[in-house]
Amino acid sequence: MEQQLIKLLDNSLECTSCKIKNNQIILAIQSVKEKLSCPYCGCPSARVHSVYEREIQDILFQDKQTILLLTTRKMFCDNLDCT
Numbered sequence: 209m210e211q212q213l214i215k216l217l218d219n220s221l222e223c224t225s226c227k228i229k230n231n232q233i234i235l236a237i238q239s240v241k242e243k244l245s246c247p248y249c250g251c252p253s254a255r256v257h258s259v260y261e262r263e264i265q266d267i268l269f270q271d272k273q274t275i276l277l278l279t280t281r282k283m284f285c286d287n288l289d290c291t
């Protein structure tokens with residue numbers, strides 16, 4: 209069910225785990241895209257620079273706080289002209 213819920217938010221996301229802890233629903237999510245676009249020049253890259261977790265939402269679902277933990281990748285840009 210959580211997989212469908214996440215797909216409703218963004219079709220390029222997948223749910224990797226769902227936990228209920230201290231009256232909170234914690235959904236771990238990540239992008240299924242192999243390549244990500246550089247935010248500066250738009251060039252696609254699959255070379256991962258680093259990975260970090262970001263808490264992106266905090267909504268109520270049947271009186272439970274819902275936390276989306278997004279695993280985000282920071283990529284290297286291979287465009288030599290990119291800043």
Ligand SMILES: [Zn+2]
Pocket residue numbers: 246247248249250251285286287290291
């Ligand atoms: Zn770039």
